[in-house]
Amino acid sequence: MKYRQVPFITLSEIGCRVWITLSGCNFNCKGCFSNARKPTGKPLTIEELVKLIKRSSQQYYGKLPEEIIITGGEPTLDKDYLLKLTSKLNFAHIILETNAHLLNKKYIKKLVKAGVKEFMVDLKALDDKKHKWYTGFSNKKILKNIKTIQENAKLVIKTLYIPGLVEENEIENIAKFIATINPKIEYRINDFKPMHGLSRNPTINEIEKAHSLAKKHLKNVIISRSCRRESKPLKKKTWITVFPDGTLKRRSTKDYKKRGDS
Numbered sequence: 177m178k179y180r181q182v183p184f185i186t187l188s189e190i191g192c193r194v195w196i197t198l199s200g201c202n203f204n205c206k207g208c209f210s211n212a213r214k215p216t217g218k219p220l221t222i223e224e225l226v227k228l229i230k231r232s233s234q235q236y237y238g239k240l241p242e243e244i245i246i247t248g249g250e251p252t253l254d255k256d257y258l259l260k261l262t263s264k265l266n267f268a269h270i271i272l273e274t275n276a277h278l279l280n281k282k283y284i285k286k287l288v289k290a291g292v293k294e295f296m297v298d299l300k301a302l303d304d305k306k307h308k309w310y311t312g313f314s315n316k317k318i319l320k321n322i323k324t325i326q327e328n329a330k331l332v333i334k335t336l337y338i339p340g341l342v343e344e345n346e347i348e349n350i351a352k353f354i355a356t357i358n359p360k361i362e363y364r365i366n367d368f369k370p371m372h373g374l375s376r377n378p379t380i381n382e383i384e385k386a387h388s389l390a391k392k393h394l395k396n397v398i399i400s401r402s403c404r405r406e407s408k409p410l411k412k413k414t415w416i417t418v419f420p421d422g423t424l425k426r427r428s429t430k431d432y433k434k435r436g437d438s
């Protein structure tokens with residue numbers, strides 16, 4: 177495909193980072209907060225998207241981005257587009273945020289060769305029944321891909337604590353699974369923001385319990401907030417959202433809380 181629909185890119189006030197959101201997704205997660213899971217935004221060629229990223233970054237940081245996070249929706253939906261995009265952006269540390277379902281060994285290796293330095297895989301559940309219920313798909317391919325990624329690049333695994341579905345026992349089981357691959361893999365537990373009438377916010381105690389259980393098996397477990405990479409939560413943070421026509425919107429943590437997503 178020559179184009180992908182891009183609703184916006186985002187720049188953070190901290191660090192020299194750019195998030196690229198590619199819309200459309202192969203999953204239909206019952207609690208997904210992202211509007212980008214459906215095709216939305218302007219169709220952009222790779223050249224147009226790279227130009228937008230370079231121009232916005234020069235404008236706000238005064239230089240090219242140091243870190244680029246490619247997310248969605250699901251960024252791997254068009255393999256060819258993602259591969260070419262990566263090869264044009266490999267002046268930065270490229271991170272791929274993915275559900276890892278559409279990957280395979282050959283393609284993972286190609287992505288690494290093209291410049292992806294880090295994969296952030298969102299493992300929704302280890303129990304395949306839960307996984308199928310939440311996403312509509314089995315996790316078998318994802319578990320296999322996680323092993324391949326670990327052999328080829330930096331890997332971070334994330335899970336949402338979803339009260340009533342993915343709780344402390346499930347998170348401990350995921351940690352045990354990760355430990356069979358490598359107990360040093362970074363594992364992030366994120367809090368679910370209730371969406372589409374599903375579940376509620378987990379309490380701090382629930383998340384901390386899950387954290388301490390996961391810590392029994394892994395060396396590097398972090399309680400974090402999805403979409404944020406800081407190890408300590410920040411009181412206030414501003415993002416600049418740049419739309420494909422060049423217009424922008426400043427958003428702070430407060431606005432995000434109001435919308436219900438992070």
Ligand SMILES: C[S@@+](CC[C@H](N)C(=O)[O-])C[C@H]1O[C@@H](n2cnc3c(N)ncnc32)[C@H](O)[C@@H]1O
Nearest residue numbers: 207208209210248249250274275298368369402
């Ligand atoms: C929107 S997804 C896009 C990338 C990719 N499709 C994935 O699932 O990782 C980015 C992150 O948003 C998180 N997310 C989605 N819905 C959420 C919700 N209701 N509360 C908190 N995080 C959520 C996902 O768990 C994932 O880590």
Ligand code: SF4
Nearest residue numbers: 201203205208249275
């Ligand atoms: S895979 Fe990611 S973007 Fe797609 S529906 Fe699930 S959380 Fe949303």
